Amino acid sequence: MRGECYNPIFPRDPRFRMSSRTQRVFFFLSAAILVALFLRVPAAAQQWDAPARELAEKIVAHAQSRSSLSLTVKNMSSLPPSRVTEVQRAIESELRRRGIGLVERERAIDQARVTFSETASDYLWVAEVGHDDSWEVVMVRVPVLAPSERAPATLTLRRVTLWSQPAPMLDVVSTADGGLLVLGRDSVALYRVQDRKWQLAGAAPLTHQWPWPRDLRGRLVIETGGSFRAYLPSVQCAGSIQPQLGLACQASDDPWPLSPDVNAFFSGRRNFFTGAVKLARGSQAGDLGAFYSAAMFPQGERGFWIVAFTDGSAKLINAQGQVVTAFNGWGSDVAGIASDCGSGWQVLTARATDGTLPDALTAYEIVNRDAVEAAPPLEFAGPVTALWSASDGRSATAISHNLTTGDYEAFSVSAVCSH
Amino acid sequence: MRRSAYLLFAATSLLLVVRPAAGETRPRYGGTLRVEVGAAPSSFDPAQQSAFPTSTQEQLATLMFDRLVEVDQQGTPRPALAASWQHDPDYRRWLFHLREGILLHNGSPLRPHLVVMSLAASNPNWHVRLQGDDIVIESSSPIPDALMELACARNSIVVHTEAGAVVGTGPFRVSAWESGKRLVLTADEDYWGGPPFLDSIEITFGRSQRDQALDLQLARADVVEVPADQIRHVQQEGQRVVASAPAELIALAFSERPSVKDQALREAISLSIDRAAVQSTLLQKQGEAAAGLLPQWVSGYSFLFPVAPNLERARQLRRDLGASPSLTLAYDWSDPLARAIAERVSVNARDASITIQPYGENLSARGANADMRVVRLPLASSDPAAALNAISGATGRQGALPTDSAEELYSSERTLRGDFRLVPIVYVPQAWTLAAGVRDWTTPRQGGWRLAELWLEGGKP
Numbered sequence: 001m002r003g004e005c006y007n008p009i010f011p012r013d014p015r016f017r018m019s020s021r022t023q024r025v026f027f028f029l030s031a032a033i034l035v036a037l038f039l040r041v042p043a044a045a046q047q048w049d050a051p052a053r054e055l056a057e058k059i060v061a062h063a064q065s066r067s068s069l070s071l072t073v074k075n076m077s078s079l080p081p082s083r084v085t086e087v088q089r090a091i092e093s094e095l096r097r098r099g100i101g102l103v104e105r106e107r108a109i110d111q112a113r114v115t116f117s118e119t120a121s122d123y124l125w126v127a128e129v130g131h132d133d134s135w136e137v138v139m140v141r142v143p144v145l146a147p148s149e150r151a152p153a154t155l156t157l158r159r160v161t162l163w164s165q166p167a168p169m170l171d172v173v174s175t176a177d178g179g180l181l182v183l184g185r186d187s188v189a190l191y192r193v194q195d196r197k198w199q200l201a202g203a204a205p206l207t208h209q210w211p212w213p214r215d216l217r218g219r220l221v222i223e224t225g226g227s228f229r230a231y232l233p234s235v236q237c238a239g240s241i242q243p244q245l246g247l248a249c250q251a252s253d254d255p256w257p258l259s260p261d262v263n264a265f266f267s268g269r270r271n272f273f274t275g276a277v278k279l280a281r282g283s284q285a286g287d288l289g290a291f292y293s294a295a296m297f298p299q300g301e302r303g304f305w306i307v308a309f310t311d312g313s314a315k316l317i318n319a320q321g322q323v324v325t326a327f328n329g330w331g332s333d334v335a336g337i338a339s340d341c342g343s344g345w346q347v348l349t350a351r352a353t354d355g356t357l358p359d360a361l362t363a364y365e366i367v368n369r370d371a372v373e374a375a376p377p378l379e380f381a382g383p384v385t386a387l388w389s390a391s392d393g394r395s396a397t398a399i400s401h402n403l404t405t406g407d408y409e410a411f412s413v414s415a416v417c418s419h
Numbered sequence: 420m421r422r423s424a425y426l427l428f429a430a431t432s433l434l435l436v437v438r439p440a441a442g443e444t445r446p447r448y449g450g451t452l453r454v455e456v457g458a459a460p461s462s463f464d465p466a467q468q469s470a471f472p473t474s475t476q477e478q479l480a481t482l483m484f485d486r487l488v489e490v491d492q493q494g495t496p497r498p499a500l501a502a503s504w505q506h507d508p509d510y511r512r513w514l515f516h517l518r519e520g521i522l523l524h525n526g527s528p529l530r531p532h533l534v535v536m537s538l539a540a541s542n543p544n545w546h547v548r549l550q551g552d553d554i555v556i557e558s559s560s561p562i563p564d565a566l567m568e569l570a571c572a573r574n575s576i577v578v579h580t581e582a583g584a585v586v587g588t589g590p591f592r593v594s595a596w597e598s599g600k601r602l603v604l605t606a607d608e609d610y611w612g613g614p615p616f617l618d619s620i621e622i623t624f625g626r627s628q629r630d631q632a633l634d635l636q637l638a639r640a641d642v643v644e645v646p647a648d649q650i651r652h653v654q655q656e657g658q659r660v661v662a663s664a665p666a667e668l669i670a671l672a673f674s675e676r677p678s679v680k681d682q683a684l685r686e687a688i689s690l691s692i693d694r695a696a697v698q699s700t701l702l703q704k705q706g707e708a709a710a711g712l713l714p715q716w717v718s719g720y721s722f723l724f725p726v727a728p729n730l731e732r733a734r735q736l737r738r739d740l741g742a743s744p745s746l747t748l749a750y751d752w753s754d755p756l757a758r759a760i761a762e763r764v765s766v767n768a769r770d771a772s773i774t775i776q777p778y779g780e781n782l783s784a785r786g787a788n789a790d791m792r793v794v795r796l797p798l799a800s801s802d803p804a805a806a807l808n809a810i811s812g813a814t815g816r817q818g819a820l821p822t823d824s825a826e827e828l829y830s831s832e833r834t835l836r837g838d839f840r841l842v843p844i845v846y847v848p849q850a851w852t853l854a855a856g857v858r859d860w861t862t863p864r865q866g867g868w869r870l871a872e873l874w875l876e877g878g879k880p
Binding site for chain 1: 716824
């Protein structure tokens with residue numbers, strides 16, 4: 001409905017010329033009528049047609065009188081009152097279409113007492129049909145309304161949905177040829193657009209000797225020439241996407257890339273980096289202490305690291321190698337993104353909630369050794385289960401477990417400037 | 420960039436300067452969760468459960484044993500011990516392919532024939548057999564809800580070894596057991612679903628409500644039960660209470676004794692009960708008055724069963740019966756709510772000229788020797804068909820109920836409750852009070868524990 005086009009409101013025939021004031025009045029009246037029509041027949045109303053028809057058929061089958069039936073409606077479900085009216089009208093219409101005369105209860109021979117109820121998974125419309133002590137019960141199951149999309153807020157953090165699926169995801173990356181790689185608990189899947197829809201182009205299992213840790217983490221890194229690597233606890237896989245998806249996994253304790261320059265060792269049976277870090281090139285190494293995530297914050301020649309440690313602290317480490325400060329209330333996932341806004345670099349962090357609550361990403365900038373909130377929080381419908389900086393450094397991939405739908409949703413999060 | 424990378428290494432020796440600030444999202448490993456409950460089960464073996472398994476028994480089963488299928492928070496079946504499955508078009512034959520490499524807690528592999536034995540024991544109506552390494556379940560009647568049924572605690576895969584031990588494949592293994600007193604569970608580091616975050620769980624049984632509340636206050640327990648009638652009070656105290664939807668049926672279960680063999684007598688007792696008063700007064704408006712066997716949020720039609728007492732009809736039935744002896748009603752002595760309900764039933768029945776004598780017994784240790792007893796039935800599933808079939812099984816009925824459509828389900832429930840062997844009174848939520856450091860506690864809508872997902876704030880990384 002929303003995509004429909006309408007004919008021009010003003011006729012082009014010169015015989016219909018109106019004064020500009022009349023044109024304005026006509027315009028607003030026409031617009032008001034169109035809006036009213038649009039609101040009166042929402043697309044959702046069509047959702048009730050089939051179940052209303054089914055319930056009406058069942059009521060008619062049990063009604064002894066076709067000429068005088070009263071219909072009463074009670075709502076015990078989460079169906080909004082506006083929808084209740086729609087459904088009631090739909091049922092009445094279907095009953096009349098079947099020759100049923102609807103009358104007031106006092107004049108009715110039969111009654112149809114309809115209750116809009118609900119189970120854990122569906123709406124349940126129940127009709128008690130009959131009179132006095134003689135009642136029949138008929139029911140219709142109706143799929144629940146899809147949760148309404150949250151109204152987009154004016155945010156400086158923007159998210160774009162990359163992928164959504166019922167099974168957990170650890171990371172999602174776009175490939176150079178327009179595909180999408182999805183790292184799951186058990187496989188890497190490659191999706192490509194065919195016929196304007198994402199289609200599975202291949203899936204390769206992740207082989208591993210030991211059970212995965214419960215809070216499994218993993219990340220995908222795109223390499224040159226159509227190849228990629230998947231990093232998982234004690235396992236690394238080398239993959240290719242051309243000519244088709246291929247994957248070879250092996251046990252490996254090699255470090256994961258934290259940034260183009262720094263690699264960090266990940267615990268084989270847990271959900272954190274051990275703290276041991278080394279340069280991607282060369283042999284220099286050090287030990288930070290166990291941490292969940294780290295983000296680099298370059299400021300000209302100076303630089304900072306923000307590290308979220310397993311003891312719950314998030315610390316800012318300055319160019320002199322000193323811990324400058326610790327941040328309160330940060331979650332254990334941080335990721336850095338570059339942007340054209342503010343200082344040109346923001347750190348994203350999840351909230352310090354647990355996995356049972358909706359989460360939000362907040363963008364901070366480091367100003368005078370302090371973290372200053374740079375954008376309103378970007379809310380998610382569930383906990384953020386993974387947050388990785390993208391390889392281009394200008395966005396981060398956030399995966400959230402939607403507590404309403406149960407799906408895992410991957411987003412590309414970037415900062416946009418509001419002028 | 421490169422310069423910053425070097426700076427990282429310079430930083431590594433200076434990280435303890437600033438005191439850590441609180442804030443964490445990812446689960447932390449380690450720690451022992453201390454749980455206290457009122458029940459005092461004499462066995463953790465699901466095969467040893469009485470006809471009416473308690474919530475505690477079902478909760479224990481989910482810690483130590485797996486099922487072929489599990490149900491997620493959205494009520495969708497997910498693979499557990501079964502990696503995949505398929506069924507024939509009319510749902511009479513199901514084939515399950517087992518996950519590979521599963522080990523029992525005693526270290527031996529979980530062989531498919533052990534799964535067959537376990538399922539056959541808990542489902543006498545099904546024909547369970549091996550087909551190669553796959554498990555085949557066949558039934559003379561369609562079982563469209565087989566997945567939901569297999570996800571129920573009663574279908575836990577339990578292996579009885581020749582040495583008499585009871586072992587499973589769940590996320591925790593038994594390391595100490597004192598019947599009716601204490602159970603210590605240790606995380607299985609090799610669990611196929613990933614080792615739990617907790618190191619161990621200590622469960623103390625037979626604790627009174629007062630002792631549980633005291634131990635929580637003194638930091639001697641992390642999780643304690645909250646009776647439904649205390650939920651509001653505990654919340655008002657500012658404590659952290661988590662509760663399921665109404666998920667435990669409190670009902671009268673009639674024995675097979677001659678004194679209560681007359682269906683009209685049982686119906687008269689049912690008609691005399693003022694369920695709304697039980698819910699509003701005894702339960703402080705928690706839960707829901709129940710005349711149906713399933714709660715409203717599961718069936719969607721429970722409102723069709725009237726909860727209001729019908730004393731006129733009850734008295735009429737009683738008069739038609741002629742002389743009737745004084746009846747006995749047992750309740751679990753450790754369950755104050757059951758006692759209050761039993762006493763209320765007795766008072767209500769008196770209004771219908773029926774004499775009922777309530778008395779307390781240790782029902783979790785031995786069965787009652789009474790005409791009827793107050794039972795608590797945990798909701799086996801959020802799927803109405805699976806839940807109703809579980810109740811049907813608990814009442815000793817054979818064969819699956821027809822539950823294809825909502826009308827069939829309603830009809831089956833009417834039939835099931837029609838003999839008044841099991842008289843629903845009220846559905847109550849399962850509720851717990853949690854210590855501050857307990858994180859990621861999720862309460863499935865139908866109740867139960869998900870302790871493998873839980874972690875403690877003080878745990879070590």
